[in-house]
Amino acid sequence: MSVVEDGALRGATGAKRPSRLFRNPMAKIASIPMILTAMVVFVGGTLWTVVHSFTGSKLLPKLNWVGFDQYERLWDTPRWLISISNLALYGICSLILTLTIGFILAALLDRKIRFESAFRTIFLYPFALSFVVTGLAWQWILNPDFGLQSLVQGWGWESFQFDPLNNPDIVMFGLLIAGIWQGSGLIMCIMLAGLRGIDEDIWKAARVDGIGTVKTYVRIVIPMMRPVFITSLVLIASGIIKLYDLVVAQTNGGPGISSEVPAKYVINYMFQAQNLGQGFAASTMMLCSVIIILIPWAYLEFGGRKNA
Amino acid sequence: MPDTALTGPRGPKPKKRFSRNNIFLYGTLIVVSMYYLLPLYVMVVTSLKGMPEIRLGNVFGPPLEVTFQPWVKAWSEACTGLDCTGLSKGFWNSVQILIPSVVLSIAIASVNGYALSHWKFKGSEVFFTILILGAFIPYQTMLYPIVIMLREIGLMGDLGGLVLVHTVFGMPILTLLFRNYFASIPEELFKAARVDGAGFWRIYFQVMLPMALPIFVVAIILQVTGIWNDFLFGVIYTKPATYPMTVQLNNIVNSVQGIKEYNVNMAATLLTGLVPLVIYFASGKLFVRGIAAGAVKG
Numbered sequence: 001m002s003v004v005e006d007g008a009l010r011g012a013t014g015a016k017r018p019s020r021l022f023r024n025p026m027a028k029i030a031s032i033p034m035i036l037t038a039m040v041v042f043v044g045g046t047l048w049t050v051v052h053s054f055t056g057s058k059l060l061p062k063l064n065w066v067g068f069d070q071y072e073r074l075w076d077t078p079r080w081l082i083s084i085s086n087l088a089l090y091g092i093c094s095l096i097l098t099l100t101i102g103f104i105l106a107a108l109l110d111r112k113i114r115f116e117s118a119f120r121t122i123f124l125y126p127f128a129l130s131f132v133v134t135g136l137a138w139q140w141i142l143n144p145d146f147g148l149q150s151l152v153q154g155w156g157w158e159s160f161q162f163d164p165l166n167n168p169d170i171v172m173f174g175l176l177i178a179g180i181w182q183g184s185g186l187i188m189c190i191m192l193a194g195l196r197g198i199d200e201d202i203w204k205a206a207r208v209d210g211i212g213t214v215k216t217y218v219r220i221v222i223p224m225m226r227p228v229f230i231t232s233l234v235l236i237a238s239g240i241i242k243l244y245d246l247v248v249a250q251t252n253g254g255p256g257i258s259s260e261v262p263a264k265y266v267i268n269y270m271f272q273a274q275n276l277g278q279g280f281a282a283s284t285m286m287l288c289s290v291i292i293i294l295i296p297w298a299y300l301e302f303g304g305r306k307n308a
Numbered sequence: 309m310p311d312t313a314l315t316g317p318r319g320p321k322p323k324k325r326f327s328r329n330n331i332f333l334y335g336t337l338i339v340v341s342m343y344y345l346l347p348l349y350v351m352v353v354t355s356l357k358g359m360p361e362i363r364l365g366n367v368f369g370p371p372l373e374v375t376f377q378p379w380v381k382a383w384s385e386a387c388t389g390l391d392c393t394g395l396s397k398g399f400w401n402s403v404q405i406l407i408p409s410v411v412l413s414i415a416i417a418s419v420n421g422y423a424l425s426h427w428k429f430k431g432s433e434v435f436f437t438i439l440i441l442g443a444f445i446p447y448q449t450m451l452y453p454i455v456i457m458l459r460e461i462g463l464m465g466d467l468g469g470l471v472l473v474h475t476v477f478g479m480p481i482l483t484l485l486f487r488n489y490f491a492s493i494p495e496e497l498f499k500a501a502r503v504d505g506a507g508f509w510r511i512y513f514q515v516m517l518p519m520a521l522p523i524f525v526v527a528i529i530l531q532v533t534g535i536w537n538d539f540l541f542g543v544i545y546t547k548p549a550t551y552p553m554t555v556q557l558n559n560i561v562n563s564v565q566g567i568k569e570y571n572v573n574m575a576a577t578l579l580t581g582l583v584p585l586v587i588y589f590a591s592g593k594l595f596v597r598g599i600a601a602g603a604v605k606g
Contacts, residue, residue, distance in 0.1 A: 026508035027427030031435065034420040037479050038435050042442030045453035061452070108337055121589075122341045124596065125348070128588035130537030132554045133581040136561050137347040140354065140574060141367060151366045181344065189596055241446055245539040249558050266448040271544060276452065283448040290444055
């Protein structure tokens with residue numbers, strides 16, 4: 001409805017003036033980039049991809065309908081199934097660990113310690129680095145011949161084995177170590193802001209009642225920080241689905257295909273295997289998973305507020 | 309009641325320096341700090357060693373003989389495939405991408421945010437909501453349509469195309485940032501300017517811009533680190549001659565040809581990370597503010 005309105009604005013200059021349309025024309029002209037981005041790239045592009053996921057497009061996008069064939073093939077492809085289970089494993093571990101580490105670090109920093117800003121700077125600096133840099137740095141540290149494994153073996157523990165990047169069973173944990181290193185500082189920062197927002201009186205009241213520190217955190221502070229946790233959750237979750245650069249840099253999906261992830265699957269099919277339809281179907285599945293995460297959150301955030 | 313609560317001493321009672329609690333607290337923090345600092349330390353020491361020393365020792369030992377050769381090599385001689393001109397090419401590509409992208413995205417988003425906060429029109433909130441929701445759509449669903457769009461306007465593989473892509477994908481978060489900031493500027497100020505006969509642009513340039521400098525700094529920090537660190541768009545919308553630094557870095561380090569020169573690789577990695585690191589350490593609190601502003605509602 002509003003699209004039509006704006007189309008009229010741009011198209012019908014000089015026609016008879018419906019006064020509402022021409023009020024503040026500058027504001028509308030200035031909003032054109034935003035409207036184009038939202039409608040053409042975000043909505044249009046997404047719809048285009050979804051529509052083309054039902055076609056048999058190979059090298060070039062074509063509208064030869066094949067129904068749900070691409071999706072059937074997708075869910076029959078071992079590489080996709082591995083990608084999905086990898087992402088699920090990475091996602092769950094990353095969510096739990098990032099939230100836990102982020103909260104504990106924030107709580108420690110909130111204990112009125114010295115050198116707080118120094119510690120904060122240390123915990124947050126990896127977030128300034130790209131996933132490519134992160135992946136390459138950890139690839140080197142986890143190098144079996146020179147890195148962590150050889151160090152521990154050099155200490156005399158000859159049988160020590162920790163070679164995640166060459167072991168298909170634990171390769172996702174190698175990625176996890178790097179991913180958490182990069183991202184947990186951000187969550188720490190958000191949690192710290194949340195903790196600072198909690199009234200000092202709550203702490204006093206808890207102390208008067210003789211409630212221990214840990215118990216106060218678990219029973220009182222964490223429930224009060226629900227919105228902060230939800231924000232962190234959404235942030236981490238949307239980052240997890242995008243997981244791509246880290247994998248490309250650190251393992252490139254290897255060994256074999258044991259660390260493939262959906263985002264990489266999509267890009268490989270679209271830009272290397274020249275099987276566009278398959279890539280579109282896979283990316284549509286990614287979109288679906290985002291929607292599944294997003295709807296409950298939007299409901300909690302916005303639906304709940306209206307009722308309250 | 310609240311007043312008396314405020315006049316009392318606030319904060320904790322002074323404690324003994326070396327209580328068991330404190331030792332535990334600082335001990336934990338120091339151990340965790342080591343995990344966070346380890347990769348940076350390893351990168352630095354590795355990049356200062358010669359290859360023979362790396363083959364002998366482990367990655368954690370400090371260099372016995374400091375050499376800057378790996379840095380020189382990473383910058384000007386490292387090979388991507390057959391092209392041995394080093395990372396410098398990627399660096400200059402990234403600079404050429406970065407500057408117009410940052411300027412364009414911030415210029416557009418700040419005007420958008422301003423329009424959305426003081427010049428609301430019918431439907432503006434709908435578009436804004438779509439824009440924000442769009443930030444959650446996985447990039448993968450929009451990659452190919454954008455390839456087509458860029459091809460249509462003749463910018464595919466061009467630095468200009470990538471600039472456009474960065475502008476588009478920076479828009480949700482930046483617009484949000486500016487909209488919230490401009491909305492916090494008192495309405496009276498805006499109305500006074502209106503009464504004085506100032507129009508859309510005049511209010512923007514003469515009233516809003518001077519007051520919005522801090523948020524511009526935050527936006528610049530956000531964009532510079534974000535665009536510099538981008539890999540996905542760089543790898544898809546450019547060609548080898550215009551690869552940004554991150555993509556070139558990945559190609560250098562993960563190339564299968566030749567013997568692996570770990571010291572050169574680490575020097576290259578550090579070089580790529582240097583720009584955002586410098587920004588991070590130089591900007592301090594503003595960086596935190598930037599990501600917090602981006603995170604809280606993004």
